[in-house]
Amino acid sequence: MLNFQPKQTTKKLLSSLEERSRDILEKRFGIGTNDSAPRTLESIGENYGITRERVRQIEEASLKRLCQSDAFLSSQNVFGELKEKIDSLGGVVHEGEFLNFLTPDSSNQRHVRFLLVIGEPFNNLK
Numbered sequence: 001m002l003n004f005q006p007k008q009t010t011k012k013l014l015s016s017l018e019e020r021s022r023d024i025l026e027k028r029f030g031i032g033t034n035d036s037a038p039r040t041l042e043s044i045g046e047n048y049g050i051t052r053e054r055v056r057q058i059e060e061a062s063l064k065r066l067c068q069s070d071a072f073l074s075s076q077n078v079f080g081e082l083k084e085k086i087d088s089l090g091g092v093v094h095e096g097e098f099l100n101f102l103t104p105d106s107s108n109q110r111h112v113r114f115l116l117v118i119g120e121p122f123n124n125l126k
Helices: 006-014 019-029 041-048 052-065 076-088 095-102 106-117
Strands: none
Touching: 006 076, 006 106, 019 052, 019 106, 041 052, 041 095, 041 106, 052 106, 076 095, 095 106
16 A cells, blocks of 8 residues: 555664664664564663663654654655545544554554654654
């Protein structure tokens, strides 16, 4: 149903970040190499020996940097396609319903959810 591969797209986008930033986003959204469930700020902080607030700050800064990257700019067709899919469903749709509409695979759904998060509101921070 999608004309792009969500996992490859997120991998390309995340490759523009430093290792710790990439790892934190992968864990927060459950989109890492082992594609496990999303993790809490607290559990990620325990891994790094930092507070959950510091993890949140790193996450926010990483998302902003990501949205200013060349990889993000070159992926605008992906965000356009996601917007078209939302518009085709009436413009307002429950996230779970939308993700199920796009793909039944929970791993791909987490990748699409990540793309939705960075597509709005962060794409206007340039």
